[in-house]
Amino acid sequence: MSLTKAALREKEGATFRMWLSVLTVSLGIFSMITAEQLPVGLIPAISSELNVSIGSGGLTVTIPGVIAAFASIGLPLAVGRLDRRILMAGLLAVMAAASVISALATNFPVLLASRLLVGITIGGFWAIAGSIAVRLVPGPSVPRAMTIVFGGVSAAAVLGVPAGTIIGDLVGWRGAFWSLAGLSFAILLAALLVLPKLEAAQPVEVKALRAQLRNPALLSGVVATALLVAAHYGAYTFVSPVLLEVSGVTAGSIGWLLLGYGILGMIGNAVAGVWAAKSVGRTLACIVIGLGATLALFPLLGVTPLTGTILLLVWGFAYGAAPITLQTWVLSAAPESAETATAIYCFTFNLAISVGTLATSQIVDTMGVNRVLWVDSAILLLVLLPVCRAPILNRNIGNS
Known part of the structure; x- marks a missing residue:
């Protein structure tokens, strides 16, 4: 009986870790989409402090989109069969660094340079998130895992961008980027702790x-x-x-x-x-x-x-x-x-x-x-x- 209970506890523990891994990937997507769209609610404040026009402020969204487009294809081709767990952790580290640079930016060109790094992380993460979700769970659980992972996109729209806008209104737009840096670092630690080794099965x-x-x-x-x-x-x-x-x-x-x-x-x-x-x-x-x-x-x-x-x-x-x-x-x-x-x-x-x-x-x-x-x-x-x-x-x- 004790062996049966021990096996049951082990199975329950494995199931918990499995879904915790799925949630970690979802939080990664959440942070990426939040980072991409964060300036939407901050453009007036950014434009005013850094002395650029409203239209120029829109480049903070334009530049990540361009880089993400090419990274979504170029990065998977470049990294080949690199362990996706390591790739995801690396992208989150770059995201955290980019957010710190954004928060410290003393002029608009520096802010745009940080947004270039954001674009790399967005494109790379988008390209691997779906395949990671499929590999973390058994076949019957794949639809639920995909729903959770890409639910991070909707959650970013519901919580990420509005929260960043509210933080920006309370403590300034730089505070919003500091908050994003902290979130990215926390998800990075979670990824290293809970995600299993994930070698690329079928690279693009x-x-x-x-x-x-x-x-x-x-x-x-x-x-x-x-x-x-x-x-x-x-x-x-x-x-x-x-x-x-x-x-x-x-x-x-x-x-x-x-x-x-x-x-x-x-x-x-x-x-x-x-x-x-x-x-x-x-x-x-x-x-x-x-x-x-x-x-x-x-x-x-x-x-x-x-x-x-x-x-x-x-x-x-x-x-x-x-x-x-x-x-x-x-x-x-x-x-x-x-x-x-x-x-x-x-x-x-x-x-x-x-x-x-x-x-x-x-x-x-x-x-x-x-x-x-x-x-x-x-x-x-x-x-x-x-x-x-x-x-x-x-x-x-x-x-x-």
Whole structure:
């Protein structure tokens, strides 16, 4: 009996460590996405202290996106079969160092240099997170593990960016970066303590990338991803100036409003997960129409704190549904090459963030935030073109 109890305790301990490892990877994703989007709520304060324009402040989001795009493919190719546990720990160490540099930055070029390091960590982590989750748990538990790991993305929108904005409002934008440095270091220690050795099973190869670039269904998904993400982030990067200038909200309330945005985003993610499995095309069309209408109407209707808040919440719900829908499209287009297709998707996603923010940075400085919202609304409508032309979207994904 004692042996049976001992074996049971050992099994329970192994199960606990397994899920603790999954949670650690999720926290890593949380820290990466928080780091990428943290300046969104801090741009007015950063621009004021470092004496740059609001549009130039948007480069703090543009630069990590560009670097992350290339790192999401280049880093997995470069490291080959390096133990993924060591790779993850190294990326977290770089993230912590980058956050310290950001907090200590005495001028804007130094801040941008630190954001370059952030981009490397984001791209590298995105590229390996999914494969790590799959290898940490047995087959039947993989869906739950993936949900937990990529739940870090939604959690960053709900907690990370709003918390950083609130901290920035209370103790200054540098305090937000110091907090991120502490979080990254804590997750680094957890990764070294709880993650098992994870040798690369099937590293991404150039041959596989070339093959998927000839996949028409995947390419349509890539085009849709590029347009939607560029349009969204082109507008979202400047959501703080929009709320201040168009809706007239107070600076102290922005963090709380972004918290509401994130919560509605999580709800949108949950709803879209069910709908996209039945029909990616109809789900994405609804997202595009809803998101485009929200951006177009914001300068016209969001001119009070109340109406601005309502439109921001609708915005959060609509965009929150987008990533899982796009990911469903990509995976259904390349079910036997999921890791390679995901690398291409991550490259497109991050590059689109940079292109969108860079383009709209110029519009903000020359034409104002209202024009940014209208331009991005028009770009969103272009997403309907690949949606209508991709035959794979007419199938029930769950049965394909």
